[in-house]
Amino acid sequence: MILADGKPVGYLCWQKPSEEELDAAGLACLPECLVDIDILVGELEFLGRGIGPRALTLLLAKLREEGVAFAGLGTSISNRAAIRAYEKAGFRLFREFDDPEYGPCRYMIADLRGAL
Numbered sequence: 001m002i003l004a005d006g007k008p009v010g011y012l013c014w015q016k017p018s019e020e021e022l023d024a025a026g027l028a029c030l031p032e033c034l035v036d037i038d039i040l041v042g043e044l045e046f047l048g049r050g051i052g053p054r055a056l057t058l059l060l061a062k063l064r065e066e067g068v069a070f071a072g073l074g075t076s077i078s079n080r081a082a083i084r085a086y087e088k089a090g091f092r093l094f095r096e097f098d099d100p101e102y103g104p105c106r107y108m109i110a111d112l113r114g115a116l
């Protein structure tokens with residue numbers, strides 16, 4: 001849960017995607033041991049205040065401590081706010097792909113060990 005001044009305003013969730021999920025998205029080339037993240041700031045008045053990048057930065061620090069090498073997330077290429085927020089948290093374009101549900105998407109990766 002993402003809290004702002006103690007109020008729940010959104011959530012983050014993360015998982016290791018299965019080979020089947022990566023295949024279905026045409027992303028089988030992603031590094032093994034990647035952690036995939038979903039994020040939502042659901043309260044309108046809390047959008048555009050830097051909460052998303054801050055929450056992602058905290059999660060990346062936790063994942064780094066746990067030894068995770070790469071974290072990634074996907075979003076529609078039309079979601080400029082999300083792409084901007086992810087860039088601010090240190091994610092960079094990995095590649096574009098066609099999601100069966102959302103159409104043209106962009107997958108972005110954060111390199112937590114500076115290996116790339």
Ligand SMILES: CC(C)(COP(=O)(O)OP(=O)(O)OC[C@H]1O[C@@H](n2cnc3c(N)ncnc32)[C@H](O)[C@@H]1OP(=O)(O)O)[C@@H](O)C(=O)NCCC(=O)NCCS
Nearest residue numbers: 039040041047048049050051052053074075081082084085
């Ligand atoms: C994507 C998301 C998590 C980003 O979090 P955030 O806390 O709003 O991120 P930021 O505050 O850094 O804003 C990112 C960009 O959104 C845009 N933005 C600013 N105010 C905004 C507003 N009121 N509403 C929408 N977008 C806004 C700006 O371009 C901003 O970039 P800038 O600060 O360089 O100008 C959040 O927008 C969100 O949950 N959106 C709805 C769900 C979604 O799209 N999730 C991602 C699906 S993959």
